[in-house]
Amino acid sequence: MGFISGMIMGIALGISLTFAFARFQTCRSKRRSDLAMAIAAFARMMKMEDCRRVIPPESCPPWVVFTRRQKLNWLNTHLQKIWPYVNQAASELIKSNVEPIVEQYTPKILSSITFSKFTLGTVAPQFTGVAIVEEESGAEGVTMELEMQWDGNPTIAFDAKTRVGVVIPVKVKDVEFTGVFRLIFKPLVNEFPSFAAVCYSLREKKHLDFTLKVSGGDISTLPGISDAIEETIRDAIEDSITWPVRKIIPIIPGDYSFLESKPVGMLEVKLVQAKNLANKDLIGKSDPFAVLFVRPLRDSVQSSKTINNELNPVWNENFEFTVEDASTQHLTVRLFDNEGIEADQLIGCAQVPLKDLQPGKVQTFWLKLVKDLEVQRDKKYRGEVNLELLYCPFGVESIFTNLFSSSFGLTTFEKAIKSTSEQTQGGDVNKSQRKYVIVRGVLTVTVLSAEDLPDMDLLGKTNAYVVLMLKKADQKLRTRVAASGVNPVWNQTFDFVVEDALHEMLILEVWDQDLIGKDKIGRVIMTLTRVILAKEVQESFALDGAKSGKLNLYLKWTPQHKYRDP
Numbered sequence: 432m433g434f435i436s437g438m439i440m441g442i443a444l445g446i447s448l449t450f451a452f453a454r455f456q457t458c459r460s461k462r463r464s465d466l467a468m469a470i471a472a473f474a475r476m477m478k479m480e481d482c483r484r485v486i487p488p489e490s491c492p493p494w495v496v497f498t499r500r501q502k503l504n505w506l507n508t509h510l511q512k513i514w515p516y517v518n519q520a521a522s523e524l525i526k527s528n529v530e531p532i533v534e535q536y537t538p539k540i541l542s543s544i545t546f547s548k549f550t551l552g553t554v555a556p557q558f559t560g561v562a563i564v565e566e567e568s569g570a571e572g573v574t575m576e577l578e579m580q581w582d583g584n585p586t587i588a589f590d591a592k593t594r595v596g597v598v599i600p601v602k603v604k605d606v607e608f609t610g611v612f613r614l615i616f617k618p619l620v621n622e623f624p625s626f627a628a629v630c631y632s633l634r635e636k637k638h639l640d641f642t643l644k645v646s647g648g649d650i651s652t653l654p655g656i657s658d659a660i661e662e663t664i665r666d667a668i669e670d671s672i673t674w675p676v677r678k679i680i681p682i683i684p685g686d687y688s689f690l691e692s693k694p695v696g697m698l699e700v701k702l703v704q705a706k707n708l709a710n711k712d713l714i715g716k717s718d719p720f721a722v723l724f725v726r727p728l729r730d731s732v733q734s735s736k737t738i739n740n741e742l743n744p745v746w747n748e749n750f751e752f753t754v755e756d757a758s759t760q761h762l763t764v765r766l767f768d769n770e771g772i773e774a775d776q777l778i779g780c781a782q783v784p785l786k787d788l789q790p791g792k793v794q795t796f797w798l799k800l801v802k803d804l805e806v807q808r809d810k811k812y813r814g815e816v817n818l819e820l821l822y823c824p825f826g827v828e829s830i831f832t833n834l835f836s837s838s839f840g841l842t843t844f845e846k847a848i849k850s851t852s853e854q855t856q857g858g859d860v861n862k863s864q865r866k867y868v869i870v871r872g873v874l875t876v877t878v879l880s881a882e883d884l885p886d887m888d889l890l891g892k893t894n895a896y897v898v899l900m901l902k903k904a905d906q907k908l909r910t911r912v913a914a915s916g917v918n919p920v921w922n923q924t925f926d927f928v929v930e931d932a933l934h935e936m937l938i939l940e941v942w943d944q945d946l947i948g949k950d951k952i953g954r955v956i957m958t959l960t961r962v963i964l965a966k967e968v969q970e971s972f973a974l975d976g977a978k979s980g981k982l983n984l985y986l987k988w989t990p991q992h993k994y995r996d997p
Contacts, residue, residue, distance in 0.1 A: 503558040503577075514555035522550045532671045538659035541591050547600070548588040556581035564613070572617025573626070576634055581608045591660060601660065605642045611635040613674060617690060620683065628687045632677040634759075639665070670728050675756035696824035698725060698752040698762060698785065702735055703936075704745045704956055706975055708800075708814035711768035711776045716740045718769040719778060721816070725752040725760055725785075737769045742814070743976070745956060747902060747936045757785040757822065764816055766800060779813035780804055788822040793960050795819050819960055870932040870990075874901075874959065877924045877985040878910050878939070882971070884917040884980040887943035887950055894944045895919045895952065897982070901927055902936040912944050917980075932959045932988075939982060941974060953977030955984075962986040 510517070526549035533544050557580045564574040587603035613634035616626040641664075643657055672678060675692045702721055711717045720737040731752070738744035754760060761782045767775040779800025788794060800813040878897050887893045897910045906927055913919035929935055937959060941952040953974030962968045967987050974980045 503561055507555070507557050510558070511555045514553070517555075518551045518553075525549065525551075529667070529671075532667045533663060536663045536666045536670070538663055540593065540656065540659050542594050543592045544589055544660070544663065545592075546587070546589045548586055550586045552584040552586060554581070554583050556583070571619050572615055573619070575614045575616070577612045577614065579608075579610060579612060581606070583608070591656065593656075599645055599656065602644045603641050603664075604644050605640070607638060607640040609638040611637070613677075615677065615690070622683070624682065627681070627683040627685060628690065629680045629682060630677040630690050631672070631680070632674045633668070633672045634674045636668070636673060639668070666729060669726065673726075674759060692755045694753045694755055694825070696754045696757060696790075696822060696827075698754050698788075699821040699823065700750040700752065700762065701819035701958060701960070702746045702748045702750065702764070703817040703819060703958060704743070704747070705766060705814055705816040706743045707812070708742045708744070708766065708778055709811070710742060711778060716742050717776075717778060719744050719766050720769055720775075721746065722765045722767065723750055723752075724763055725754060727763070739769075745902070745936070745938075747934070747958065749934065754785060754822065754824075757788070757790075757824070760785050762818075762820065763804070764798070764818065766814075766816060777802075781816060783818070783820065785822060788820055790822055790824050790827050793819055793821045793964065795961075819958060870963065872929055872932055872963075872991050873989040874927040874929050874932075874937070874962070875924060875987040875989065876927065876937070876939075877987075878921045879983040879985060880918065880920040880922070881941060881980060881982050882918055884919070884941070884943075884952060884974075885978045886917060887952065888945060893917055893919070893952075896942055896944060897921065898940045898942060899925055899927075900938045900940070901929065902938055903931060903934060904929065929959065932963055935959050939972075939984070941977075941980070941982060951976070953980060955982050959988070962988045 526546050529549075530546055537544050558577055559580055560578040562576045562578075564576055583606045585603065585606055587606075589601055591599045591601050593599065611634045613630075613632045615630040615632075616628075617630065618627050619625060620627050643660060670676065677690065677692055679687050679690050681687060700723060702723065705719065705721075708717060708719055718737050718739045719741065721735040722732060723734075724732040733750045733752075735746050735748050738746065752762070761784050763780065763782050765780040766778040768778055769775055779802060781798035781800055782804055783796060783798065796818045797815050798818065799815050802809040802811070802813070876899060878899070881895060881897075884893055884895060892914070893916055894912050894914045896912045899908045899910075900906065904927070908925050908927075910921045910923045913921055927937075935958075936956065938954060938956050940954045943950045943952055953976040955972040955974060957972070965988075967985075969983075969985045971981045971983050974982060
């Protein structure tokens with residue numbers, strides 16, 4: 432009886448504990464669900480990192496995570512099953528679309544490139560993440576990004592025919608690719624399947640590697656052929672499907688040309704200078720030059736002149752680039768050491784996102800150079816490059832507009848340009864002609880003083896003076912020698928008649944003079960853009976090339992007299 436009674440009590444207690452535990456789990460699950468929903472509501476108003484700063488740790492536990500990209504194991508499983516059918520259906524379609532594109536980029540060393548075989552192989556790509564991109568308010572469409580990785584074994588063979596008639600059979604092997612594809616379902620409609628067209632584009636190319644082989648050997652043994660074909664393949668990919676270019680697949684018949692990539696503005700770049708560049712030469716110094724682009728296409732990449740034997744080069748060169756999507760595109764600058772007939776060595780590179788630029792305003796950047804823009808593991812200092820950037824969206828008035836108005840003196844040639852521009856563009860100077868317009872005026876420079884100059888003499892009696900130079904006009908003036916130690920005062924004013932202010936540069940060098948000779952302390956280099964726009968500037972400028980010190984200046988710009996039509 433006691434056994435039965437104990438068993439009943441045990442069962443009752445067990446059932447009670449089970450119900451209590453279930454109740455506890457239900458309440459706990461509800462609290463966790465409510466907490467996650469509350470934090471999700473905060474996450475819609477701010478970033479998750481901001482939520483963790485605002486919400487107490489006990490109310491924002493680490494298990495609450497809202498990742499931007501969701502895993503796609505289910506898609507990869509099904510794609511692996513249907514891949515043989517996808518390979519068969521897609522291979523011929525891709526071949527017929529890719530061949531005309533490759534033909535457009537056939538290098539001069541070859542007369543033609545034709546595919547003899549094209550299959551995607553037996554290895555299906557893996558989709559590692561998907562995300563829905565939030566569009567601007569009022570956008571009638573859905574944008575999805577798929578992150579893909581493919582270590583494929585395709586069978587890609589083509590015949591490269593040289594100018595002398597020799598046909599080289601080439602195979603593409605060991606393809607490795609990682610990137611992000613963007614799909615845009617737009618515009619949305621009221622009939623099935625709810626969107627009228629699909630746009631696809633390679634949003635980001637993270638990694639692309641492949642090997643070229645010829646029958647019986649390695650194509651790298653043929654001088655120039657391997658590099659030419661590899662460059663052709665990469666250019667074709669870049670120009671055919673890489674964002675902002677997008678391919679349109681109509682679902683419902685109609686005109687969808689408005690979805691195509693179109694220029695939206697111009698980016699004006701002034702490559703000013705670089706400093707403290709890493710030396711790539713064992714004897715002497717590097718011979719740097721810059722390569723700049725928004726899209727890395729052959730016709731869109733621009734290069735500067737080479738400055739020989741110099742680690743602090745000054746270029747003061749101007750470039751223009753077409754912009755198709757300011758929200759995603761970048762300006763890339765790469766600095767190389769010119770090695771003559773040998774391959775140029777990369778000194779470093781840098782990037783400026785165009786979304787960081789204020790339309791119609793000139794902005795100055797000092798960019799630190801890195802070895803690789805994608806994987807920045809190398810922390811070595813490689814120098815800095817100085818740029819002035821002006822992004823002008825079409826239809827938005829630039830801050831330079833008044834500089835090209837009739838209130839400034841123009842030559843006969845400039846009047847003709849302006850007259851033509853007024854007839855074709857409503858009075859604004861054509862951007863392709865703007866570089867020919869000359870802005871004239873008088874630049875007044877007052878050298879006020881210097882502070883904290885390094886001791887150049889053993890007794891600490893620095894005798895400093897300043898040399899002022901206009902680079903393009905080759906004008907040179909200098910101050911008196913101020914024997915007042917490391918904090919000299921000059922208060923001297925100089926006037927320069929400037930004939931081409933937009934392309935001119937002011938260089939100020941601080942020197943120390945003693946009985947034996949003279950020593951350069953440091954220098955300040957600047958374009959005239961800022962003083963032209965502000966009319967007056969008073970500021971302290973740090974001395975480049977000096978351990979310490981700064982130069983105090985007052986600058987004033989006086990435009991040339993107003994021009995009046997007869």
